[in-house]
Amino acid sequence: MASISFHHPFLLNPTPKKLITTTTRSITSSSIHIEQREVRNRSTPSRTLFTKCHAVTEHDEKVLVGHSSEEERQVADYDWTEEWYPLYLTKDVPDDAPLGLTVFDQQVVLYKDGNGDLHCYQDRCPHRLAKLxxxxxxxxxLECLYHGWQFDREGKCVKIPQLPADATIPKSACVRTYAVTDSQGVVxxxxxxxxxPNLDKVPWFENFARPGFQDTSTVHELPYDHSILLENLMDPAHIPxxxxxxxxxxxxxxxxxxxFKVTERTDRGFxxxxxxxxxxxxxxxxCFEAPCVLQNNREFVDEKGEKHYFTGLFLCRPTGQGKSMLIVRxxxxxxxxxxxxxxxWYFHQNACKIFEQDMGFLSSQNEVLLKEKVPTKELYLNLRSSDTWVATGSGWTKLGMECLTILGTAPFRCLKS
Structure with missing residues (x-):
């Protein structure tokens, strides 16, 4: 088998965050039993009680992923704001109008200035909170259509039509700005x-930089959580x-x-x-790079003996609880x-059909996970022969489901499944 020469940032030069340690204890019982466990809901002081049926046998340990041991969840500090999130395809950003988008329930506005440079603000006018x-x-x-206040590329207000001629614009008349960068056709x-902003953390995709590489891209807004979306994309077994x-x-x-053969696993992905x-x-x-990037690469040789490269790239943006956006390339x-x-348009239509086919399963799965508020390993029966990627990636994808603070001033307090 020819080895693929794909290189990825977290494989070559990982930027480790605080490692999450776990402790394990073996499950030796071979009988089916009902286990009751108290789980503290960290958002409220109340307690909930749930039951789970375990069928633990020697055969199960051979075919199931991670069913022979349990990991105690550990709390880790992880600031989700200190990451780059895919906003939009560069070619689809309008030249003559602002574009409203959302990241973790934070509304932002993206636009191009007179020079074609990209800028991103909080989508809120400081005057009366109208959407910019x-x-x-x-x-x-960028002009607010409510009262005509205008803002420059740095987010400073430079014009207020109602301001007296002898008055100066208040320094507090400004909007929060966010750094953006255009890389390989994605903002x-x-x-x-x-x-x-740490530009070294901007994802880079080697195949997209190869001579002659062409791609077809689509964008999808989906009514289920970013972590559920990633889990679905990590699951090739469901496709047939x-x-x-x-x-x-x-x-x-x-x-x-x-x-399956896992070759790399770090706190930046696997x-x-x-x-x-x-x-x-x-x-x-x-290859998965937390928190947003999943790609599948393959090499093939044509009838002339020339080597070619294929990539299926999925860029997932968490737009809010139970909502996500996906760029497919x-x-x-x-x-x-x-x-x-x-x-x-045919490929976009076909992609929409695929996501519609999964939507019922994923929406109901999303509802159960939000209701149960426990790690997926307490609920799933993951097979080694179909669910290895899902089990391997669960430690990262479930961070999004279990974050207790959404883009606050303090780092996220997250639980690793």
Whole structure:
């Protein structure tokens, strides 16, 4: 099997945060029993009681992921603002109007000034709190349509029509700004107000920089949590069943055991190889970089013996509790004939169909997790032959579900599943 030469920031030069330690205890009982456990709801002083049925056997330990031990959740400090979040596709940002977006329930407005440079503010006029995204661009400045206040690229108010001629604009007439950067066709935002933006943490995708690489991109607003979305994208086993005949690759009869090999696991994410058991190889390279980036890479050799590269890239932005946005980018250095025959809208339509097929499952899953308020390992039966990525990534994806503070001035207090 040819090795893929894909490099990823957290694999080459990880920027470790505070490591989360765990303690384990073995489960030796081989009988089915009902276990009652008190779980303190950290948002309120009250207690809730739930029951869970365990069927623990030697066979289970061979086929289930992480069912032979339990990890006690540890509290860790993690400031989610000190990350870059994917806002939008650069090519889709309007040239002549502001764009309202959301990150963790924080409303922001993105726009291009007269020079085409990108800027991002809090989506709130300091005058009477009207949404600036409902405004307009005037000579490269963002104007609030409520009273006409205008703001420059630094967020300072430079015009108030109702201000007397001999008065000066108050220094407090300004909006909160966020750093943005355009990288490989995606606009990223740095949400922290206390820490300068770290450009070394902007994700970089080597295949997208290769000569001849072309991609098709779509954007989707989804009614379920960012962590549920990531978990779904880490799950190749559901595709033949849930998306049977949705396109030419998904067929129900192809459902089979999968092979997994985790090669890297750090506090910045994980990476590894996977493939179908019938093929006998792990030719797909999956890489997750917390908190937003998941990609699947593959190399292939054409009939002329030339090596080509394929990437399925998923950029997930948490827009709020139970809501997320996803940028999907499929690309390769050699495009198949199908990509030239079908218009771009077809691929967007097909992607929407796929997410609609999963929506019922994921929405109900989201409801259960929000209600239970316990780690997924207490509820899931993850198989080694299908759910290894889901189990491996749960420590990071569930941080989003269990954060107790949403973009406050203090770091998040998060629980690792």
């Amino acid at each position: 995204s409902e405004g307009q661009l005037v000579d490269g400045r 990223w935002v740095w949400m922290s107000q206390k820490t300068p 069943i849930s998306h049977d005949r949705t396109d030419w690759t998904a067929k129900r009869e192809d459902a089979q055991p999968l092979l 990476a590894g190889w996977w493939g179908k058991e019938k093929e006998g190889s792990t030719s797909n390279f999956l 499929f690309g390769a250095t050699k495009r198949s004939l199908l990509f030239t025959l079908f218009p771009k």
